[in-house]
Amino acid sequence: QTVVTQEPALSVSPGGTVTLTCGLSSGSVSTSYFPSWYQQIPGQAPRTLIYTTNTRSSGVPDRFSGSILGNKAALTITGAQADDECDYYCVLFKSEDTWLFGGGTKLTVL
Amino acid sequence: QVQLVESGGGVVQPGGSLRLSCATSGFSFTSCAMHWVRQAPGRGLEWLALILYDGSDKYRANSVKGRFTISRDISQNTLHLQMNSLTTEDTAVYYCARGGKPGTHYIDSWGQGTLVTVSS
Numbered sequence: 001q002t003v004v005t006q007e008p009a010l011s012v013s014p015g016g017t018v019t020l021t022c023g024l025s026s027g028s029v030s031t032s033y034f035p036s037w038y039q040q041i042p043g044q045a046p047r048t049l050i051y052t053t054n055t056r057s058s059g060v061p062d063r064f065s066g067s068i069l070g071n072k073a074a075l076t077i078t079g080a081q082a083d084d085e086c087d088y089y090c091v092l093f094k095s096e097d098t099w100l101f102g103g104g105t106k107l108t109v110l
Numbered sequence: 111q112v113q114l115v116e117s118g119g120g121v122v123q124p125g126g127s128l129r130l131s132c133a134t135s136g137f138s139f140t141s142c143a144m145h146w147v148r149q150a151p152g153r154g155l156e157w158l159a160l161i162l163y164d165g166s167d168k169y170r171a172n173s174v175k176g177r178f179t180i181s182r183d184i185s186q187n188t189l190h191l192q193m194n195s196l197t198t199e200d201t202a203v204y205y206c207a208r209g210g211k212p213g214t215h216y217i218d219s220w221g222q223g224t225l226v227t228v229s230s
Contacts, residue, residue: 036216093215097169
């Protein structure tokens with residue numbers, strides 16, 4: 001069974017840059033997986049940030065960017081702010097009946 | 111604007127059934143694929159099911175095949191999730207979500223969720 005891997009936790013300083021990654025237990029992530037990224041404040045519904053690897057969803061500031069880095073999808077936050085502190089999930093589309101969610105990364109801004 | 115409002119959650123005994131609903135507004139319901147995604151307490155998100163535009167094509171995660179059924183009522187612009195043979199492992203917040211444009215394969219809008227608790 002294919003598992004999507006994310007860093008369980010990362011930290012960044014205010015104003016700093018951090019990259020979250022999204023990999024596969026076997027194989028490489030490519031644009032063919034249509035990587036997407038979601039932000040979730042605990043207790044709230046997720047919010048869509050990035051889709052089709054690097055397209056920002058409406059209203060998402062340009063300090064959030066998506067890419068493929070090596071064999072993983074990546075979400076980079078530049079100029080981190082205090083309210084970026086929350087959970088981030090990546091999703092990979094494999095087929096209509098297989099949507100692979102990562103376990104999430106808890107980001108701390110300190 | 112897009113609105114997705116879930117309802118139908120609550121407490122149910124193991125082995126029981128529950129039907130969740132998601133009232134939609136602000137967009138053309140028949141033009142969008144719709145998903146159900148859940149989140150167990152303290153855990154990550156888990157995709158459950160997808161239904162395409164007119165409801166003719168449906169897909170489910172292996173973990174819920176044979177127990178959960180996704181459907182849509184076009185006349186009411188409402189999405190449903192029928193859940194049978196519930197176990198304590200099904201305790202979670204259940205989110206209704208709208209798919210992005212065809213070919214983009216992502217979720218672009220989320221409801222606020224409804225809590226399902228399976229407990230004796």
